[in-house]
Amino acid sequence: MAAELPIPIYTNLNDLYANLGTTLNHAERWNTLVEEFEKRYGRKPEYIARAPGRINVIGEHIDYALFGVLPTAVERDILIACAPRSPAKDKEEAYGEVVANNTHPKYTESQFVPEKKAHSSMFKGISDSEPGEDVVHVEQWHLDIDTSQLRWESYIKAGYYGVLNNFFAPADTDAKPVPMDMLVSGNLPSGSGLSSSAAMVVGSTLAFLAANGKLEDANLTKGRLVEIAVENEKRVGVNSGGMDQAASVISQPGSVLYITFYPKLSATPTSLPPRAVLVVANSLVVADKAVSAKWCYNLRVVETLVGARILARHLGVKLDDKEKVTYREVVGRLAEEKKGEEAGKGGGMEESRLKEAIQLVLNEVDHLKGRDEKDGEGVSMEEMIELSGLTADAFNELYLSWVEVEADNFKLYRRAKHVLSEALRVLEFSDICQKGESETVLQELGTLMNESHKSCNDEFDCSCPELNELTELARQSGAYGSRLTGAGWGGCCVSLVAEDEVESFLQKMKAGYGRFKDLEGEALSEALFATRPSSGACVFKYT
Ligand code: NG1
Ligand code: MG
DSSP, X not given: OGGGSBOOXXXXXXXXXHHSOOOSOHHHHHHHHHHHHHHXXXXXXXXXXXXXXXXXXXXXXXXXXXXXXXXXXXXXXXXXXXXXXXXXXXXXXXXXXXXXXXXXXXXXXXXXXXXXXXXXXXXXXXXXXXXXXXXXXXXXXXXXXXXXXXXXXXXXXXXXXXXXXXXXXXXXXXXXXXXXXXXXXXXXXXXXXXXXXXHXXXXXXXHHHHHTTOTTOTTOBHXXXXXXXXXXXXXXXXXXXXXXXXXXXXXOTTEEEEEEOSSSOEEEEEEOOTTEEEEEEEOOOOOOHHHHTTTXXXXXXXXXXXXXXXHHHHTTOOOOTTOOOOHHHHHHHHTTOOTTXXXXXXXXXXXXXXXXXXXXXXXXXXXXXXXXXXXXXXXEHHXXXXXXXXXXXXXXXXXXXXXXXXXXXXXXXXXXXXXXXXXXXXXXXXHHHTTOSOHHHHHHHHHHHHHHHXXXXXXXXXXXXXXXXXXXXXXXXXXXXXXXXXXXXXXXXXXXXXXXXXXXXXXXXXXXXXXXXXXXXXXXXXXXXXXXXXXOOEEEEOO
16 A cells, blocks of 8 residues: 555665656756755755655545545655754753755745643543643643744744654653754745645655654654644644645655545555646646635635535434534445445445445535525525534534634535535546546546536636636647646646647647746746656655
8 A cells, every 4th residue: 555655765866866757857956955055054964855746636625525536746846955953962952943944035044943832631630730620731842833924934843843742752851852954945836736835844744754863663654644744734724635745745656646535544546548648837826825724725624514514414414513524424424334344446435336425415415505595605604503403602613613714605505516526526537547548538537627627616616717717728729628736716727638749738828828928948847837747755864
């Protein structure tokens, strides 16, 4: 299983480059990074952590409903060079101190030190120091992360957070993180749907693990790293599913990854037809996640979770009042999916049964329209609470206390239509990939991508005029299919193009999209490029 493999650690750069599965010239960028590190810190780095960005070929906004998705790592990445600062002789208070720099001049230096803070645990108990207390105070590592604005070092801190709380028990006085210097270099456009954020968090998690000698930890599989990185990214304020981190960590050259999250994380490499090339085009509209999370991404997470509860009740699926049930779980329980069943391709259920089971739930989505809804316009907060069968307090605690959302209208019906139909399209897409290479196969895959984009636009409201224009231009320029990739509201689209058409496709795209007209050279190749499925994260260790 791809998720159970260890994180690759290289000590020979040529081996590393050969395994990246890319055609880009990585050597130059790695060398420059090492030189820059030496200039700034007066010594060589000891490790370089690499984490790539990803494109999602199909399966948008369904990872947090725990349905399978089909992303792959791209060739572009985040590199983090780092070296510990003489730990043994350092002053006590300097333990764990980090100096972080970025080769991009727009990102300024950041220094931070983690603190140990008391954390009140939820359950009733009696601690030694405070007999009779209702809560237990445990110590946790803490770092201030400002989630109100987009700051580059927040992602570095998020990675550190998880390493500290998973690998350094705060109560253990011997467990001391080393002070360290780091230098980050990235060639992924940020806010563009290529998951530069997940790449930063995965890279930072790996860099802190490496510098602290925790990489060889026997439990550190790729799957475990994904879990830690998903938790870490939540600290930046986005309640994402696990797709980006899984793609950044587990991807393999030459294939897209069929990733499922239920009943547990699993990743199966799936080959695209050999003639299929993926082309990324950036709309150059930047979606500012930190700002838009409240009224875009997190709101969609809430609408999707609440819809699942309401449909579960309607369908007579058992659930308790404290459970944030997902659509995938509702589908499974309705089909009486047996827990512990051998994990098949669809997670816990055989794929043909999974399709039928999803269709059963999809047939019932009209129920989410509520009393007053016309044309999918949504339900009010009051009506949503009533449909959920919970008291207002219980509802707020379960669905609104952990997330900041701003809305008074919730489009449960249209969100459900997107999520369930998109889950079916992913299964269909991966089935068609098994048929090998033919013109019909490429056309069928392209059609599914077009349908996915339409559903993102019409039902999930996560496209924007520029992405609609760009995907339409891509279809006219010879793509079999084109769709937004990643969260949307800006950022990139991905198009499926036949290998021998790529050159003419790129030219037509450049000429047809207003914002590309003045771009040349590196600026153009950052915004419009063909890419190959490539390797997931790794670490280089200087010996
Ligand atoms: P991007 O494009 O990285 O913002 C986000 C989520 C994914 C997934 C997609 C939509 C994060 C870190 N990632 O991706 O988990 O839900 O949107 O499919 O927020
Ligand atoms: Mg992101």
